Amino acid sequence: DIQMTQSPSSLSASVGDRVTFTCRASQSISRHLNWYQQKPGKAPKLLIYVASTLQSGVPSRFSGGGSGTEFTLTINSLQPEDSATYYCQQSYGDPYTFGQGTKLEIK
Amino acid sequence: QVQLVQSGVEGKKPGASVKVSCKASGYTFSDYFIHWVRQAPGQGLEWMGWINPKSGGTKYEQKFQGRVSMTRDTSISTVSMELNRLTSDDTAVYFCARNPAPGVPNDPLEYWGQGTLVTVSS
Numbered sequence: 189d190i191q192m193t194q195s196p197s198s199l200s201a202s203v204g205d206r207v208t209f210t211c212r213a214s215q216s217i218s219r220h221l222n223w224y225q226q227k228p229g230k231a232p233k234l235l236i237y238v239a240s241t242l243q244s245g246v247p248s249r250f251s252g253g254g255s256g257t258e259f260t261l262t263i264n265s266l267q268p269e270d271s272a273t274y275y276c277q278q279s280y281g282d283p284y285t286f287g288q289g290t291k292l293e294i295k
Numbered sequence: 296q297v298q299l300v301q302s303g304v305e306g307k308k309p310g311a312s313v314k315v316s317c318k319a320s321g322y323t324f325s326d327y328f329i330h331w332v333r334q335a336p337g338q339g340l341e342w343m344g345w346i347n348p349k350s351g352g353t354k355y356e357q358k359f360q361g362r363v364s365m366t367r368d369t370s371i372s373t374v375s376m377e378l379n380r381l382t383s384d385d386t387a388v389y390f391c392a393r394n395p396a397p398g399v400p401n402d403p404l405e406y407w408g409q410g411t412l413v414t415v416s417s
Contacts, residue, residue: 189357222403224340231390231407232332232340243405275340279401283356284330286340 190214190278194287202295205266209290211259211276220280221259223252225272226289232275236261268294297321299329299391299408306414307381314377315411317391324372325349326397330404331365331376333387341387345400346374354400381415388412 191214201207211221219239224232234243236252239259249264263270271294276287302316317329331343344355346365353365359378367374378385389411392404 220401224404226340231392231410232404233407234403234405237395237403243403277340277342277403279403281401282342282345282354284342284401286332286342288339 189283190217190281190285192276192278192285192287194274194276194290196290197288198291198293200293200295201266203266203268206262206264207266207292208263209261209274209292211254211261211287213257213259213278213280216256217278217280219255220278221252221254222277222279223250223261224275224277225270226275227272235274237279263292266294270294297393297406299393299406301389301391301408301411304412304414306416309382309415309417311381311415312377312379313381313385313413314375315389315391315413316373316375317408318371318373319393320372323397325369327393328398328400329365329367329374330392330394330400332390332392332404334390334410335384335387338387343376343389347400348374349398378413381413383415386413386415 221239223236226232240252273289273291330345348367364377391408393406394402395405
């Protein structure tokens with residue numbers, strides 16, 4: 189199975205800051221990497237797919253990059269509503285594993 | 296619009312089985328794979344498997360093999376996930392989710408059900 193490792197596990201930042209999360213795969217997954225945002229008590233929401241394509245309706249302050257085994261999710265100009273847990277997921281091969289998540293707190 | 300509506304909260308005893316349903320609407324049911332993902336309290340997301348509603352074919356995460364069954368009823372546009380021999384470790388919110396593109400399972404999960412809480416306790 190492909191293991192997905194996210195860092196950091198949690199992060200605290202202020203409104204207007206820029207933050208970057210990292211997701212590493214245990215083997216190359218090309219660009220088959222997706223990012224989700226989850227708020228408490230809600231289903232995950234797809235933000236980015238194939239590493240860098242922004243899902244329709246997602247604000248442009250979100251961006252993704254990377255390929256192979258290392259990927260990033262960047263949020264520019266943080267907003268209060270960005271407080272959530274962010275998960276990466278590989279869709280290269282089953283099982284379609286998720287990272288353990290990065291919890292973002294807005295100060 | 297695409298909607299996935301799941302069945303309600305379940306409380307089960309250890310050793311029992313649970314069946315969670317996911318009713319689809321707003322698209323051609325048979326064309327899109329449905330995945331199941333679960334989330335234990337305070338924990339991350341865990342992919343369980345998928346079902347191809349057109350063929351009924353399934354793929355399960357190995358840790359659930361022999362204990363999970365995903366089925367579909369095309370007449371009511373519903374997929375179901377049954378998990379047997381429940382333990383307290385199965386206490387979780389179970390989500391169904393759909394790929395954006397027809398006919399392929401290895402895509403992101405664009406549409407999600409609202410989640411079904413399953414609690415396993417004696």
